[in-house]
Amino acid sequence: MAFVWEQLVVDAADPAALGSWWAHALDWVVVNADPDEYEIRATPDTLPGLVFVPVPDHKTVKNRLHLDFRPDDQDAEVTRFLTLGAHHTDIGQRDTDPWIVLSDPEGNEFCILAPHTT
Template identity: 65%
Template sequence: MTSVWESLTVDARDPARLARWWAEALGYQVVIDRPDEVVIRQSPDRFPGLVFVPVPDDRQVKNRLHLDLRPADQEAEVERLVDMGARHVDVGQDDVDWMVLADPEGNEFCVLRQRG
C-alpha cells in the first residue's frame, strides 16, 4: 500500500498573506481561504497543494524541508521574486548554481538553473 501526496503544510504568522505570496510566485490560485487554513493549488482539483496554517511564533531555525523552483530563466525569476518581497539568504551554500531565497516570513527555498 502506498500514499498519495496531497499537500505540504507551511506554518505562518499570517497564513493569508503568505499563501497569496506563494500563489503569485507559483502561478497558483487560492482554493480555500479560512482563518485556520489557506490552501493554494494550480487548480481546485489538482494536487498537491500548499496549505498555510497559523502559528503564534516566528520561524527559529533553518528549514528542514524546502521547495526547489526551476524557472526557464533563473536570473529573471530571482529578480521577480525579490521584487515581490523575497530576499537572498546564505545558508552556507558556497559556490553553487542555484540561488537560495527566503519568502516574506523567512522560509528558505531554492531557485535552480534551467535543466540542461
C-alpha cells in the same frame, strides 16, 4: 493500500498573507481562504497543494524542508521573486553552487535552481 500526497503544510504567522503571497508568486489558485487553513494549488483539482496554518512562534532556524524551482531563466526568476518581496538568504551555500537561496516574507527558504543543460 493507496495514498495520495495531498499537500505540504507551511507554518505561518499570518497564513492568509503568506498563502496569498505564494499564490501570486506561483500563479496558483486559492482553494480555501480560511484564515486557519489557507490552501493554494496549481489548479483547483491539482495535488499536491500548499496549506498555510497559524503558529504562535516565528521561524528562527533554517527550514528542514524547502521548495526547489527550476526555471528556464534563473536570473529572471530570481529578479521576479525579489520584486515580489523575497530576499536573498545565506544558509551556508557556496558561490559556486548552481542554485540561489531566497526566503519568502516570513523567512522560509526556497531555491531557484539553474536551468537544465542538454
